[in-house]
Amino acid sequence: MKSTTHFGFREVPSGDKQRLVGGVFDAVASRYDLMNDVLSGGMHRLWKAAMVDWLRPRAGLQLIDVAGGTGDIAQRVLNRVQGQADITVCDINVSMLNEGRKRASSAPIHWLAGDAERLPCPGQTFDAYTIAFGIRNVTHIDAALCEAYRVLKPGGRFMCLEFSAVDLPGLDTLYDLYSFKLMPLLGGVIGGNREAYQYLAESIRQFPDQRKFSAMIADAGFSQVTYRNQSAGIAAIHSGWRI
Numbered sequence: 136m137k138s139t140t141h142f143g144f145r146e147v148p149s150g151d152k153q154r155l156v157g158g159v160f161d162a163v164a165s166r167y168d169l170m171n172d173v174l175s176g177g178m179h180r181l182w183k184a185a186m187v188d189w190l191r192p193r194a195g196l197q198l199i200d201v202a203g204g205t206g207d208i209a210q211r212v213l214n215r216v217q218g219q220a221d222i223t224v225c226d227i228n229v230s231m232l233n234e235g236r237k238r239a240s241s242a243p244i245h246w247l248a249g250d251a252e253r254l255p256c257p258g259q260t261f262d263a264y265t266i267a268f269g270i271r272n273v274t275h276i277d278a279a280l281c282e283a284y285r286v287l288k289p290g291g292r293f294m295c296l297e298f299s300a301v302d303l304p305g306l307d308t309l310y311d312l313y314s315f316k317l318m319p320l321l322g323g324v325i326g327g328n329r330e331a332y333q334y335l336a337e338s339i340r341q342f343p344d345q346r347k348f349s350a351m352i353a354d355a356g357f358s359q360v361t362y363r364n365q366s367a368g369i370a371a372i373h374s375g376w377r378i
C-alpha cells in the first residue's frame with residue numbers, strides 16, 4: 136500500500152489521515168446537521184431521499200450505515216418502514232455518534248464505533264450496506280469496499296452517496312467558486328471552523344469520478360454496478376450487488 140495519501144490537497148503519511156479526518160469531524164460534530172442544510176441549501180435531503188428511494192427498504196431489513204455520523208440515513212430508512220428495520224450505524228468518530236444518539240434517543244438504532252476499513256461485524260450479516268458522504272474520508276477506499284462486500288449477505292445491496300464530478304459545463308466553474316470561496320467562509324462564520332470546511336471542499340475534488348468509482352466497486356467483487364447522478368453530478372449514488 137502507498138505510504139502517503141491525500142488529506143484534502145495535502146499529501147500526508149497514510150497513517151496520519153484518519154487522525155486528521157477525526158479532528159475535522161470532532162470540530163464540526165455539534166453543528167454538523169445544521170451545516171449540512173446551510174451548505175447544501177437543503178439539497179442533501181433530496182439526495183439522501185433519492186438513495187433511500189432507490190434502496191426501497193422493506194420491513195425487517197438488516198442494514199448497516201457506515202460512516203453514518205449522526206444517523207441521518209438510518210432515521211430516513213426507519214421512517215420509510217415505520218421503524219421495522221434492524222439498523223446499525225457505524226462511525227469511527229464517537230462525537231458524531233453521540234450527536235446522533237442525542238438526536239434520535241428513542242430510535243431503535245445500534246450505534247457502533249468502528250472503522251469502515253475493519254468493520255467490527257461478522258461476515259454475511261447485513262441485507263444492505265449504505266454509506267453517505269463518508270467513503271471519501273476513508274484512507275484506503277478499496278479496503279472499505281472489500282469490507283462492505285464481506286459484511287453483506289449474498290444477494291445484499293451496496294449503496295453509496297458521495298460528492299462526484301459535475302458534468303454540466305458552466306456549473307463546474309460556479310461550483311468551484313462556491314466550494315473554495317463561499318463554503319470555507321460559511322464554515323468559519325456559522326460552523327466555527329474554516330479549515331474543516333476547506334478540507335471538505337478539497338476532499339470532494341480528490342474523490343474518483345463516477346466511472347472510476349464504479350470500477351473500484353466492481354473490483355471489490357460487486358455485480359451490476361450502476362450509478363445515478365444527482366444535481367448534474369454534484370453528487371452521485373452508486374449501487375452494486377453481492378451475488
Ligand SMILES: C[S@@+](CC[C@H](N)C(=O)[O-])C[C@H]1O[C@@H](n2cnc3c(N)ncnc32)[C@H](O)[C@@H]1O
Pocket residue numbers: 153156160201202203204205206207208225226227228231249250251252266267268269272273274
Ligand atoms: C460527512 S460525514 C457523513 C455523515 C452521514 N453519513 C451523513 O450523510 O450525514 C462523514 C462521516 O464519516 C466518518 N468517517 C470518516 N472516516 C471513517 C472511517 N474510516 N470509518 C468510519 N467512519 C468514518 C466521519 O466520522 C463522519 O461522521
